[in-house]
Amino acid sequence: MANARRHAAWEYFGEELKRRREDAGITQAELGHRVFVSGGYIGQFEQAIRKPQLDVAQRIDEVLQTGGFFERLWKKLIKEQGFADYFEHVAELERRAVKICDFEPAVIPGLLQTTAYSRALMRTANPLATDEYIEEMVRFRSNRGLILEDATRPMYWAVLHESVLRVAVGGPAVMADQLDRVARMAREHKILVQVVPFSAGSYPFMGKMMKLMEFEDAPPTVYTEGVRSGTLLDDPAVVKRVREEYDLLRAVALPPETSLTLIESAAEDYRRCASTT
Incomplete structure (x- = not known):
């Protein structure tokens, strides 16, 4: 129901955009040119x-007065x-990206x-929050992941440190299911x-998460995150350096196949552990 309401609200955004654009006598292609996106994007809005993006909405206001x-x-x-202030724009960029490269340590x-x-992660970070709040946050995060199930999904490449596989978030059964999901999506070529x-020892981005996003009609962007904070980086020299470090x-x-074998082995270990407890 909440998703339907939000979609209806964005439909209103689109209807108003179309009405005001037509009232101004401007085509989709003309408006797109003036706000630095394609006319096709205006149609999709x-x-x-x-x-x-926010800056596009602001430019639309300027053009249409x-x-x-x-x-x-x-x-x-x-x-x-329902996202934290520092993550709102990132969630929108994920939906627009044609390629996403994640690293999580x-x-x-x-x-x-x-x-x-x-x-399990939300509850650990918010031990005194209501169950309703936790479930709402979980739903927001789950909805983000739907982009990888869509036919028009971005190319998605994740690099994980082995410690991600070894820390039993939520317990063995939760970890078994989680690693099974990662392996399944990889086996399905999603x-x-x-x-x-x-055994690799030190490595680039050591201890720091990183998300590199690429787009059809905009320069690439890098997102990094700290404690209750996040930073979007779009300086071309910085992004170029991050790409090199990601390589x-x-x-x-x-290698991907060896990594999958390791992930599936870890999932099986957790499954055995869960069955004995």
């Missing part, structure tokens, strides 16, 4: 297929998605998490996954 209407509506709709990436795994083994990271990781 109007049909609520895609959601614009709508007094900040679309900026205010965008902020309201994004806020209702400690946990399964959010886009790959099962609900049980997410729930994702690529590699593991940096303990080095993949070089020290196990």
